[in-house]
Amino acid sequence: MTFFLLIISSLYAVFTLVLWLTWLRMPSIGTESRLDDCPFITVIIPVRNEASNIANLLQDLNSQTYRHFEVIVADDSSTDDTLAIVQRYVNQTPYALRPLPLPNERTTSPKKRAITQSIALATSELIITTDGDCRVGPNWLAAFATTYAKTGAKMITGPVTFTTERSVFDSLQTVEFASLIGAGACTLALGFPTMCNGANLCYVKEVFGEVNGFAGVDHLASGDDEFLMHKIASRYPQGVRFLKSADAIVRTGPHRSWGAFYNQRKRWASKWRAYSSPLPSLLAVFIFMSNAAPVLAVIGYCLDFLNGNVALSVIGLKVLPEFLFLRQVLVFLQKKMSVAAIPLTQLIYPLYVLFFGLAAQGKGYSWKGRKLN
Known part of the structure; x- marks a missing residue:
């Protein structure tokens, strides 16, 4: 022993x-808000019952220095005012905002369904996904556009952390999350992708179609991020990058209840047996x-x-x-x-x-x- x-x-x-x-050796990529070749971006936000958060994210998108984008909010049959809030913002935003109400149908993976149907409506070259409870900085989209223009990557994974820590429990979540983000970034840089986070993920729309989207893993509730990354990395071994830029950091709230924390971590841990x-x-x-x-x-x-x-x-x-x-x-x-x-x-x-x-x-x-x- x-x-x-x-x-x-x-x-x-x-x-x-x-x-x-x-x-330590991983380079940081600078951010440019004006590019000679400006890729158009579709920001996809799958939501369910995010009435207390979605307005903050839509306001953050108002402040983006990079202006070549549209937003699709796919509402998965929210039982609160999420969809009504998004609809009120349609005529208030400087960008094209498109609410996508989804039917209340039984599905094993509601988030994958929301993303897939949103991509079908997207008019852009690039897809970026985030969550309705997230906050982004003004150079968030510029950081991804710059990285895509400089590298031609097929997928770009981004950093995610928490907003504010009010308790020891919050701080513990922050450290744990940092370990996952850091490990995912480094293993990707070393040539064997393991983890990424769908709250901050960018990929080429055409490539999503090339790998048949979530086909093969659409029966699993989780994994809209990692399983897709593995499929793209398998087709393009050098085509997936991590965006090490402070401008690209997405922030979300830590779990305040043990029940929500337990269910999320159990969902994450359950994925390991399904990797191809x-x-x-x-x-x-x-x-x-x-x-x-x-x-x-x-x-x-x-x-x-x-x-x-x-x-x-x-x-x-x-x-x-x-x-x-x-x-x-x-x-x-x-x-x-x-x-x-x-x-x-x-x-x-x-x-x-x-x-x-x-x-x-x-x-x-x-x-x-x-x-x-």
Whole structure:
């Protein structure tokens, strides 16, 4: 057992240090609001019951320095005033705003349906998706347009973080989210895409059609982002990029209730078995084992069948490289205050990973007031 724990922890330390060095070497792309070749962009916002948030996002889009875009808000049968609010904004926005009411039909993946039907109506070259509870800065679209013009990427993934932290729970979510964004960016840069976030995702409309959209994964409620990224990366191995730019950061609110947090994390964790490529699934198993290692080390020490130096080594191999990596990503995401929450997150996260790794084996969770499988 000692040998196994040290090997797993050592491999994890090397992996995390590689991510850290990759992040440091990843170039930032400057933003230009005026480009010689201006791609037209369709911003797609799938929503359900976002009456308290959608107006803020529509106002943020009013302030974009890049003006060549339209917006489609696909309303998935909201039971609040979301659709009415969007319709009121139609004649108030300087950009073309198109509400798309969707019928209240039973579907295993309402978000994929909303995106697919919106893309069918889009008149643009580029698609950018975000969520109704998100906030964006004035240079958000300019950052994507600049990156597309300079790289010709088929898909561009963007950074996502939280708005404000009001509690320790919020700070823990911020650190965890930073780890996912950072790991997704770095593994993509290393040539094996793993994770991205649909709250900040850009791709070429034509390429969405080339890979048949969400066909093959449309029976899964989650994965409108990662599964699509894997399909595009498979067709265009060098065509997917991460946009490391402060202008491109999208902010959303952390979960304020344990129930919403549980259902989202269970939904995320349930995706690992559906990947067509073995790499993301292997990585998920590796992360699970790496987080189990310090828990087993502590248990082994307490039960007196593991040496104290070995237990400390297993823990140190995990927490020290992690701290270096997470600190760098949080600074980029303009979350320096959350750096202090890294040690607490590291204390809790192994138990968290084990819990959701097991919880994801069961089926069913709630999303926006609906029960999904």
